[in-house]
Amino acid sequence: MSDDNPYDILADATDDHRWAFGTGFADALAGIDTSIPDGMDAGALATFCLALGDDALVYSHRLQQWMTRLPELEEETAVANIALDLLGQARLLLSRAGTVLERTEDELAFFRSEQEFRNVRLVEHADADFAQLVARLLVFSSWRLELLQELAAFADPVLAAIAAKGVNEVTYHRDYAAQWVVRLGDGTELSKQRMQAALDALWPLVDELFRPDPIDLVTAPRAGFDVAIETVLATAALDRPQAAPRAMVGGRSGRDGVHTESFGHLLAELQSVARTYPDATW
Amino acid sequence: MSAATSRAWAVAAATPDPELPQLTVADLGILRAVDDADGCVVATITPTYSGCPALREISADLEHRLRAAGFKRVEVRAQLSPPWTTDWITPAGRRKLAAAGIAPPAPARRTSGPIPVTLEPRRAVTCPHCGSAATVETAAFSATACKALYRCRSCAEPFEAVKSL
Numbered sequence: 001m002s003d004d005n006p007y008d009i010l011a012d013a014t015d016d017h018r019w020a021f022g023t024g025f026a027d028a029l030a031g032i033d034t035s036i037p038d039g040m041d042a043g044a045l046a047t048f049c050l051a052l053g054d055d056a057l058v059y060s061h062r063l064q065q066w067m068t069r070l071p072e073l074e075e076e077t078a079v080a081n082i083a084l085d086l087l088g089q090a091r092l093l094l095s096r097a098g099t100v101l102e103r104t105e106d107e108l109a110f111f112r113s114e115q116e117f118r119n120v121r122l123v124e125h126a127d128a129d130f131a132q133l134v135a136r137l138l139v140f141s142s143w144r145l146e147l148l149q150e151l152a153a154f155a156d157p158v159l160a161a162i163a164a165k166g167v168n169e170v171t172y173h174r175d176y177a178a179q180w181v182v183r184l185g186d187g188t189e190l191s192k193q194r195m196q197a198a199l200d201a202l203w204p205l206v207d208e209l210f211r212p213d214p215i216d217l218v219t220a221p222r223a224g225f226d227v228a229i230e231t232v233l234a235t236a237a238l239d240r241p242q243a244a245p246r247a248m249v250g251g252r253s254g255r256d257g258v259h260t261e262s263f264g265h266l267l268a269e270l271q272s273v274a275r276t277y278p279d280a281t282w
Numbered sequence: 283m284s285a286a287t288s289r290a291w292a293v294a295a296a297t298p299d300p301e302l303p304q305l306t307v308a309d310l311g312i313l314r315a316v317d318d319a320d321g322c323v324v325a326t327i328t329p330t331y332s333g334c335p336a337l338r339e340i341s342a343d344l345e346h347r348l349r350a351a352g353f354k355r356v357e358v359r360a361q362l363s364p365p366w367t368t369d370w371i372t373p374a375g376r377r378k379l380a381a382a383g384i385a386p387p388a389p390a391r392r393t394s395g396p397i398p399v400t401l402e403p404r405r406a407v408t409c410p411h412c413g414s415a416a417t418v419e420t421a422a423f424s425a426t427a428c429k430a431l432y433r434c435r436s437c438a439e440p441f442e443a444v445k446s447l
Contacts, residue, residue: 161363175399224396
């Protein structure tokens with residue numbers, strides 16, 4: 001084995017792990033101590049990790065649906081990277097839930113029904129245009145950043161570590177979205193109008209993010225979210241939307257397993273391969 | 283550190299990163315420790331990004347290299363906390379990045395307290411080809427999770443830079 005050309009070392013395959021990252025996925029938490037701390041309510045921890053993991057998984061899928069459709073190659077790369085970061089967070093969080101529920105991340109992602117998903121309704125619809133993409137990315141990442149920062153000191157060291165790891169990633173996502181909202185809001189008359197329309201259309205789903213929920217062991221503080229959004233809107237010369245919150249269904253919403261119509265279609269696509277070939281490995 | 287553990291560290295530390303094979307996992311700060319646990323070599327690694335697909339490869343590579351070097355019992359553990367930062371890239375790693383045409387990262391920002399939104403262009407990085415500071419970020423992301431795209435205004439060459447994180 002020669003170390004002269006680094007690519008030669010990589011080509012020196014001796015087992016199957018180089019086959020598109022192997023013939024099966026390793027547990028995202030492989031090699032990590034996943035024992036539950038004394039005094040921790042394991043069921044509540046699992047439900048909360050599922051909720052946070054579902055937010056990331058479903059939103060990552062929506063972002064992946066933009067692939068090959070974005071206006072510039074650079075934005076394609078950016079959105080793909082953001083979707084990959086969120087998918088990585090989803091894998092870790094679903095795996096953490098799975099250590100309690102004794103189910104694998106794949107079983108949780110592909111073999112739960114719509115009502116068993118705990119994601120917020122914000123992540124469910126398809127974006128109609130690029131302004132809607134960056135509006136939701138700004139709101140989602142501003143909210144998630146507050147949540148992950150709170151969680152970085154959480155009593156479960158595994159969840160705390162997953163959250164701390166996500167803080168830097170989501171900060172970068174928020175900056176990307178914020179810069180586009182400013183560029184479009186402070187751009188032409190048409191771009192400003194479409195950016196404002198995108199924010200107005202999204203706003204009814206924002207309150208649900210901060211609604212106290214028994215599932216949520218930690219709630220993101222709204223103040224930090226508001227400061228970030230106000231900064232961006234002021235710089236972009238956009239108005240803060242005034243729309244009323246979207247009604248819940250009998251007092252229930254995303255965290256309770258009650259979702260919008262578009263979520264069923266998304267989930268059918270996300271789960272189609274795994275459900276058609278349940279024994280397949282890749 | 284025993285002689286065997288030092289040798290195990292040397293073997294593990296020479297493992298190349300799958301996406302930046304010019305650098306080793308020790309250069310990148312991914313390899314956190316190599317210990318001896320009752321005759322078993324335990325290598326501890328940390329992921330760079332949550333979704334980075336390279337961690338599994340690195341783990342398999344480490345195990346393979348340590349076994350090939352004669353260590354019979356080998357275990358690779360992952361450690362999420364404290365989270366990896368580009369500040370852990372060693373001076374040697376930074377030199378190798380620059381030599382490969384990839385600008386090394388600036389010191390990472392601190393993350394205690396509220397994190398302000400960044401609306402201005404990020405700090406300019408130095409062109410790894412000509413050394414000019416007149417560079418512009420062309421994309422905040424690139425072909426791997428850890429890099430961004432830049433262009434040099436002096437020599438006009440495009441280049442990648444490791445994001446500071």
